[in-house]
Amino acid sequence: MSRRLRSSLARTSTTGAPEPGRRRTLKALAAGVGTLGGAGTLAGLSGHVQAQSAEPIRIGFQVHRTGIGAAYGRWYDRTTTAAVARINAAGGINGRPVEIVAEDDGTDPKRGAEVIEKFEQRHGCDIAFGTLFSHVVIGSAPRAGELKIPYFVVSEGHHVASGMLNRYTLQPGITDVRSQVQAMAPYVSENLGKKVTMLYADFAFGHDHRDYFSEAIAGQGGEVIAKIPIPPTETSFTKYFPKIPRDTEVIYHVMVGPSVLTFVKEMGEFFGPSAPPIFGFIDSLEAVDIASPGLEFLEDTYFWEGYPRYAQTGPDNVNAFDADYREAVGVDENGASVSDARDVSTYAHMFGCWETLNVIKAGMESADYRGPQDRSKLIEAVEAMSDMPHSLDHPQGAKRFNGKTHQTFGHQHISKVAGGRLDLVHTTSIEDTLYPDEVDYTTRSF
Amino acid sequence: MEFGPHLVLALLEGSITAAVLALTAAGLALVFGILRVVNVAHGEFFMLGAVLAWFVSTTLADAFGASAAIGFVAALVLAPLVTAAVAMAADRVVLRRIGYDPERTIVATIGLLYVLQQATLMSFGPDARPVEPPFNTRIALPWPERVDGSWAMSWPWGFGTTSYKLFVIGAAVVVLVGLWLLLRHTTLGLIMRATEQDRDMARAFGIPVTRVYALVFGLGAALAALGAVLVVPIQQAHYLMGGDPLLLSFIVVIIGGLGSVGGTVVAAVLIGLTDGVVSVFFSATLAKIIATLLVAMVLVFRPQGLFGKNTAR
Numbered sequence: 001m002s003r004r005l006r007s008s009l010a011r012t013s014t015t016g017a018p019e020p021g022r023r024r025t026l027k028a029l030a031a032g033v034g035t036l037g038g039a040g041t042l043a044g045l046s047g048h049v050q051a052q053s054a055e056p057i058r059i060g061f062q063v064h065r066t067g068i069g070a071a072y073g074r075w076y077d078r079t080t081t082a083a084v085a086r087i088n089a090a091g092g093i094n095g096r097p098v099e100i101v102a103e104d105d106g107t108d109p110k111r112g113a114e115v116i117e118k119f120e121q122r123h124g125c126d127i128a129f130g131t132l133f134s135h136v137v138i139g140s141a142p143r144a145g146e147l148k149i150p151y152f153v154v155s156e157g158h159h160v161a162s163g164m165l166n167r168y169t170l171q172p173g174i175t176d177v178r179s180q181v182q183a184m185a186p187y188v189s190e191n192l193g194k195k196v197t198m199l200y201a202d203f204a205f206g207h208d209h210r211d212y213f214s215e216a217i218a219g220q221g222g223e224v225i226a227k228i229p230i231p232p233t234e235t236s237f238t239k240y241f242p243k244i245p246r247d248t249e250v251i252y253h254v255m256v257g258p259s260v261l262t263f264v265k266e267m268g269e270f271f272g273p274s275a276p277p278i279f280g281f282i283d284s285l286e287a288v289d290i291a292s293p294g295l296e297f298l299e300d301t302y303f304w305e306g307y308p309r310y311a312q313t314g315p316d317n318v319n320a321f322d323a324d325y326r327e328a329v330g331v332d333e334n335g336a337s338v339s340d341a342r343d344v345s346t347y348a349h350m351f352g353c354w355e356t357l358n359v360i361k362a363g364m365e366s367a368d369y370r371g372p373q374d375r376s377k378l379i380e381a382v383e384a385m386s387d388m389p390h391s392l393d394h395p396q397g398a399k400r401f402n403g404k405t406h407q408t409f410g411h412q413h414i415s416k417v418a419g420g421r422l423d424l425v426h427t428t429s430i431e432d433t434l435y436p437d438e439v440d441y442t443t444r445s446f
Numbered sequence: 447m448e449f450g451p452h453l454v455l456a457l458l459e460g461s462i463t464a465a466v467l468a469l470t471a472a473g474l475a476l477v478f479g480i481l482r483v484v485n486v487a488h489g490e491f492f493m494l495g496a497v498l499a500w501f502v503s504t505t506l507a508d509a510f511g512a513s514a515a516i517g518f519v520a521a522l523v524l525a526p527l528v529t530a531a532v533a534m535a536a537d538r539v540v541l542r543r544i545g546y547d548p549e550r551t552i553v554a555t556i557g558l559l560y561v562l563q564q565a566t567l568m569s570f571g572p573d574a575r576p577v578e579p580p581f582n583t584r585i586a587l588p589w590p591e592r593v594d595g596s597w598a599m600s601w602p603w604g605f606g607t608t609s610y611k612l613f614v615i616g617a618a619v620v621v622l623v624g625l626w627l628l629l630r631h632t633t634l635g636l637i638m639r640a641t642e643q644d645r646d647m648a649r650a651f652g653i654p655v656t657r658v659y660a661l662v663f664g665l666g667a668a669l670a671a672l673g674a675v676l677v678v679p680i681q682q683a684h685y686l687m688g689g690d691p692l693l694l695s696f697i698v699v700i701i702g703g704l705g706s707v708g709g710t711v712v713a714a715v716l717i718g719l720t721d722g723v724v725s726v727f728f729s730a731t732l733a734k735i736i737a738t739l740l741v742a743m744v745l746v747f748r749p750q751g752l753f754g755k756n757t758a759r
Contacts, residue, residue: 070572231730235681235690238459239726242447246603258574258684270604272584293514293578 056099057092057364059084059357060119060128060149062140067107068232068257069133071287072346076130076154077102079350082329083357093364098357101125109139116140120147126372127360130154130353133256134204141165148446150375152360154352156180156306158208161407163439167446170382170406172399173356174349175306177208179433183412184279184304185216187426192277192302193249194222199240199267201256202229209254209281224252232257241270254281261288261295268297278302282309282415282422286346289336291420298417305413306348307396308424309335317424325354325395334421351396358393359385359401376446383442400430404440409433451589451605452726458607460722462680465618466673468714470691471698472625472707473669479705480642480662483541483551488670489692490562491529495671496683497570498525500577515580518679525675526668532562533667537660546659559688566685579610579679614676621672622711629707638662642705670695693734694721697741702751709753 061080064073084098092098101123105112112131119125127150131137134157141159144151145166153160153171158178160171188196196217200206206229214224226245230237234257244251255263264284268275278301290298311322311333329350330338337343359382367374367381383403390398397411409430415422447455474488502524503517512520536558544550586606588599629635640648641658649655670691681687694717702713717737724733744751 066567066572074573234730235684235687236459239456239722239730241604242452242455242726244604246447258572259682261574261576262681269584269606269608272586272604272606274603287573292576294582 054096056097057094057369058099058101058123058125059360060116060123060125061100061102061130062105062112062115062119062128062136063102063130064107064132064136065102065104067105069107069136071258072132072349073104073107075287075346075350076132076353079329079353080130080357083354086328087357087361093361094369098361105131105136105140107133107136109136112136112140113143116143116147116149116151120149125149126369127152127375127378129356129360132156132349132352134159134208137169138164138204141169144168148375150379152356154349154356155205156349156352157205158212159204161402161405161438163405163441167379167406167441167444170379172359172382172385172401172406172408173354174352174408175410175412175433176407177205178212178435179407179409180281180304180306180412181209181213182216182435183428183432184414185213185220185222186432187414188250188252188279189217189220189222192279194220195247195249196222196224196252197226197228197244197248197250198224199228199230199244199251199253199255201232201254203232205256206232206254213252230255230263235259235262237263237266238270241267248276251276251278252280253278253284255284256286260284260286261292264288264298265292265294268294271297275301280304282306282348286348287344289342289344290417290422299420301417302425303415303417303422305415305422305424307351308413308415308422309345309347310421310423312424314424317427319395319397321390321392321395324392325351329354355388355394355396355399359388362393379446398430402437404442405437406441447602447604448589451587451602453723454587454589455605455607456723456726457719458611458722459726460719461615462611462677462718463722464715464718465615466677467691467694467698467718468622468711469618469673469676470670471695471702471710471714472622473666473673474695475699475702475705475707475710476638476662476669477666478699479707480638481541481546481659483546483548484555485663485666486552486555486692487536487558487562488555488666488695489688489690490559491533491667491688492670492674492691493566493683493685493688494529494532494562494667495525495674496577496678496687497566497685498528498671499675499678500570500575500683503577504575514578518577518580518675521577522672522675526671529671530664530668534660534664537663541659541663542656563685563688570683570685572685574682574684576682577678581613582608582610582679584608585612610679614680617676618673621669625669625707694737697737700741700751701744703754704751706751706753709751713752 063077064070080100084100088097103115103118105115116128119128128144129152131140131153132155134155137153137155137157138159141151145168148168151169153169154174155171156174156177158176159165160169161176198210200209210227217224226243228240228243230240275297281304312318331345331347332338335345335347363378363382367377369378385401388394388399388401399408399410401408411430412428412433413424414426416425470492477485499521502521506512506517506520540554541551544554584606585608586601589602589605590597591600629639637653637658641653641655645655698713698717699710702709720736721733724736
């Protein structure tokens, strides 16, 4: 072997010590690590010192930017931004501004748990907030409980009140499916029919509909004669409709996911002119224009609406706080974005973000929240809440919060499709929606 | 619903699946047969076709007030052309550089899949968006029933289809016949078949093999995009819609026989109808399980597929 080749292979000087090049690199590395370490310590120290009044309150916003919940995530984001702008304009919480730290969970339970970890361990958030889809909540809540970070969900799933989750998970801004379907059953049974076929999304939220509506309609002397589950990722729905029994008196539908328009359109194509009475949840048409081609058959059918999409003008139906709320979140009187009439909102759900943030503010002020050391005080302060009157803080309507089950209760609405719009025809009382407690989280330790 | 009408409904649904699948899988079979490479991004070309169809029809409707029919026809022409252009660019920039090496192409096209998917997510967004069909009337279908001892036609509840769905089946047949004519009766088809049969021999005869490869890759992508344009007024355009067609296309190409476009079409009809019937009577998941089992059986007992042929390199 030539000497040049040998020496380049050996890469050492004749004395055997590391080459000057390598020594220089090692020195630079050591200096770099030292600087980083020093900077880190300084930052840590300064962070600790800065944890006083000017430091913002960081709310980790677990948002569905992609995945099957993307349409809801877009509107949850806009509503949250508007709610925080209003809170900050009024002086923030305990004199501190609110900062939203948003992370995409991809509407995926596993990623949801990772996002909760990021909020606690990387972003230093005070609380986590904002999740809608039930399977993501169920996947994320245990991690929130382990990390002891308060987790305010805006989900409608019955899992909070069922006792399945933990004392750190609360749902003070939106009502749950069990209370919704319980309030709907009397109206369906008296006005539409007693033999119901249910078409529902095949995951936690849809299972709540299946279980609790079956129970509620049985209590009214009715019966669910067929239950047809449909995966929320489904794109082609015609194959499900032949399973509907001929003697169905009422079709009950609640679908979620990007293809809901296809679902409703194909349902119309299946029935043609001979559709039975239909009672749907507006979830099947959230973010979809009811005047879309193919949806004409929905005329004279009924929808549950968490919050009526179209601004109601009838003397009994006017909501005194709706106009200001609509302006703040950028929605016109038809429920679409003020900057793009084709961008229809998820109006029946997004109010939950607005109201939850106002509850968080009230809770933090009541608990005199200073930092993460006060998290359990915050939860206790929210648990102590009960009646929340109808106001711009709660534009959907008055609420009654149950501190033991961590679930809020409110008015439910039924609308009828007329002339391509949704007109409110019935509003329930809060009492119509109550059910016995299944859990008392206040007896659990932190 | 009674069994008879239920079965016909299932077969109709299966026919639409088969029609779109035949187009998509034919594109994949062409690419595999002639280029001898696996294009994992094939489903994304399908998705691109749907997304471009939405873009074309919405732009024409907004800017020129075009009707749904004009928008659809424009999409039918433009979406496959643009998708083919994207595919040919990918062939030039990626596939040619790695020399059409089989393993490297798999990895490269996986990367291409992610690039196309995420680019669409970043521009088109995460929502599903509808495209209006050029025409769509519900057609109630009759069914013979025995009434008082003699046969009479009745119109069972819920038993119907739409004019657009029937059009999709017809259009797919027309395109596949056109493809067959292209392959069998034109010089271009002859060149493609020669390149498929023996690449080096074809080169020796003066056929510009690299250019043929680019053209075939573009044609394969265009067929997938065409299938997507046909199906998008029934479903909607969504950035993740390429996953299912990719899986089903691979299943169909393997069962039909690698390199045989005719075999692929037969397999597409078989798988499409099975999928339709099983998912209507049982569940969509069971339909996918059966399709995957069929592929496993074919790979074990007849690896060259039902109609596959062994060709020299």
